[in-house]
Amino acid sequence: MKHIYMAILATFFVFNATAQSVASFDDLTLAPESFWNGSDQSGSFKSGEIAFLNMYSTDYKSWYGFAYSNLTDITTAGYTNQYSAITGQGFNGSANYAVCYPAPTARVGYAVPTKTTGFYVTNSTYAYLSMKNGDAFAKKFGGDTGNDPDYFKLTIEGLDDNGLPVDTVSFYLADFRFTDNSKDYILNKWTWVDISKLKETRFLRFSLRSSDNAIWGMNTPGFFCIDNFNDKAPTSVPALSQVQATVFPNPFVDHLVISGLKGMARVTVSDISGKTVAEYNNVSNNQPLTGLQNLNSGVYLIRINEGSNQLITKLIKK
Numbered sequence: 001m002k003h004i005y006m007a008i009l010a011t012f013f014v015f016n017a018t019a020q021s022v023a024s025f026d027d028l029t030l031a032p033e034s035f036w037n038g039s040d041q042s043g044s045f046k047s048g049e050i051a052f053l054n055m056y057s058t059d060y061k062s063w064y065g066f067a068y069s070n071l072t073d074i075t076t077a078g079y080t081n082q083y084s085a086i087t088g089q090g091f092n093g094s095a096n097y098a099v100c101y102p103a104p105t106a107r108v109g110y111a112v113p114t115k116t117t118g119f120y121v122t123n124s125t126y127a128y129l130s131m132k133n134g135d136a137f138a139k140k141f142g143g144d145t146g147n148d149p150d151y152f153k154l155t156i157e158g159l160d161d162n163g164l165p166v167d168t169v170s171f172y173l174a175d176f177r178f179t180d181n182s183k184d185y186i187l188n189k190w191t192w193v194d195i196s197k198l199k200e201t202r203f204l205r206f207s208l209r210s211s212d213n214a215i216w217g218m219n220t221p222g223f224f225c226i227d228n229f230n231d232k233a234p235t236s237v238p239a240l241s242q243v244q245a246t247v248f249p250n251p252f253v254d255h256l257v258i259s260g261l262k263g264m265a266r267v268t269v270s271d272i273s274g275k276t277v278a279e280y281n282n283v284s285n286n287q288p289l290t291g292l293q294n295l296n297s298g299v300y301l302i303r304i305n306e307g308s309n310q311l312i313t314k315l316i317k318k
Helices: 002-012 125-133
Strands: 042-047 050-057 064-067 097-101 105-116 117-124 151-159 163-177 191-194 201-210 224-227 247-248 258-259 265-271 276-283 298-306 309-317
Touching: 002 309, 042 064, 117 125, 117 163, 163 191, 163 201, 258 265
Parallel strands: none
Antiparallel strands: 042 050, 050 064, 050 105, 064 097, 097 224, 105 201, 117 191, 117 224, 151 163, 151 201, 247 258, 265 276, 265 298, 298 309
C-alpha cells in the first residue's frame, strides 16, 4: 500500500516538490450540487499542491479516502447523502469542501516532509443525523435517557517516510461523556483542529472511533468533512451557528413564513441546481414571503442569514 501512495505522490509533485499552501478545495471544478468520489480511477486529487488520496472500487462502485463536494443537503438522512456537510456549505460560506471516509484509514500526502497547521472540520449530514436520531444500524447518541457516554473521535497521525507514526492528535466530533448532559454535543459547525504540534511528516493518516460498535466495526457512519487544510490558525472560534427558526408551510404553494427570528434576516431561495429563484432582505419574524406561486413543483433550498447565524433547509413546492 505504501508503494501505491508514493506513486500517486510522485505523479502530483514532479513539477513542484516543495510546494506548501492551503487546500481550500475551491480550486477544484464541480457542477452545482455535485461531488467527485474517485470513479475516474485517478487515485487522488490535489488542492493547493496537497494530495488527498482516494481508492475507488469499480466492482462495488464504492470509495474510501477523500472525496470533494458542494452538496447543501442538511436534511436527508442515510447512506445516499454521504457527501453532504451538516453546515450545508464550506467554511466561511465557500462552496467546496472535502469529505473523508477512512476505511479504516485515509491519507493526505506531501512530496517532502511538511509541517501542517491544521484544518476546519465538521460532521457529515449522514453521520450527524444518525448520531442525533439513531437509524436502522446505529444508536441515538446518549440513548433514550441521554446518559449513555457516547463519543465519535477523529485521530490524526503524522507518518514518516517509512509510514511509521511519529505523533498523534485527537478531536471529538461528538462527545456525550460529560456528567452534565447539557455539555453533550454533536459538532454541527466548522471548527478548527490544531495539529501544529505534529512534526514535519510525509503523510497524515486519519481514522475514526465510536462508542457504538458491532462485530464488524463501527455502527456510526464513518464520514466527516474538512475545509481550508493547512490554513492559518484562527484567532477565535468561528461564530456561525444555526438560526433557531421554523419555515412553513412545507410543502408550500405561493408563500412562506419564518417563525422564530429574533432580528432582521436575509433569505435566499434556490432550486436544487443552486440557482437563486427568490431573495428577500430585512425579513422579520412571521413576515410572509410572497411571489412564489410561479415556481415549478419540486425541491428547493431556503437559506436564512440572521446576523452571524444561518439556517439552510429543504422545501417542497406543490
